[in-house]
Amino acid sequence: MRKIGRNKLSGHIVETEAYPPGDQAGHAYSGRTARNQSLFLAAGFAYVYFIYGTSYMLNVSAEAPGVGAGVLLRAIEPIDGIEIMKRLRGTAKVTDLARGPGRLAAALQIDLRLDGVDLCADGPLWLGTAVRDPARILMSPRVGITREVDRPLRFFEAASPFVSRPYPISPPVKNTS
DNA sequence: CGGCTGATGATCT
DNA sequence: GATCATCAGCCGG
Numbered sequence: 686m687r688k689i690g691r692n693k694l695s696g697h698i699v700e701t702e703a704y705p706p707g708d709q710a711g712h713a714y715s716g717r718t719a720r721n722q723s724l725f726l727a728a729g730f731a732y733v734y735f736i737y738g739t740s741y742m743l744n745v746s747a748e749a750p751g752v753g754a755g756v757l758l759r760a761i762e763p764i765d766g767i768e769i770m771k772r773l774r775g776t777a778k779v780t781d782l783a784r785g786p787g788r789l790a791a792a793l794q795i796d797l798r799l800d801g802v803d804l805c806a807d808g809p810l811w812l813g814t815a816v817r818d819p820a821r822i823l824m825s826p827r828v829g830i831t832r833e834v835d836r837p838l839r840f841f842e843a844a845s846p847f848v849s850r851p852y853p854i855s856p857p858v859k860n861t862s
Numbered sequence: 863c864g865g866c867t868g869a870t871g872a873t874c875t
Numbered sequence: 876g877a878t879c880a881t882c883a884g885c886c887g888g
């Protein structure tokens with residue numbers, strides 16, 4: 686859920702990735718820094734960072750204070766404020782509005798000002814109470830990382846057109862030619 | 863549609 | 876100076 690002035694944006698979360706304590710692929714792995722300090726807050730705070738010179742990523746801190754872990758939000762199915770999301774994203778295709786973590790952040794106008802926000806309190810950004818049907822949630826390896834690449838820590842809704850990739854990533858195939 | 867590639871800047875070594 | 880939890884645009888089928 687996102688509030689921008691008088692406008693409300695919302696969507697169902699349909700894809701996430703876990704970055705648990707001790708995970709070498711997680712930003713908290715090398716200890717607390719200026720950038721990643723929000724991961725070390727209590728569970729339920731926003732960790733926002735900027736990457737590739739182009740994209741913001743939105744995470745939710747996920748462990749007790751001082752531990753360092755989070756969940757990356759990778760896709761939502763837009764519900765409220767779809768016209769505003771289209772303007773923020775520069776596309777009219779609803780399935781492309783928030784399919785992927787950078788697109789999700791852009792569709793919700795998320796930047797570093799929202800880093801550290803309490804997602805369980807009234808404010809500009811928070812988590813609603815909708816629950817996805819567990820029977821429809823599939824797992825796969827995570828996308829776009831170079832360490833701990835095989836851990837099945839990506840969770841996504843089966844057959845959803847709003848998910849960044851609809852099925853598990855195939856393992857790399859060697860070129861034998 | 864899938865595959866490839868350049869863009870672009872913060873962060874850390 | 877390398878890396879990076881990505882994306883848009885372009886190309887071929």
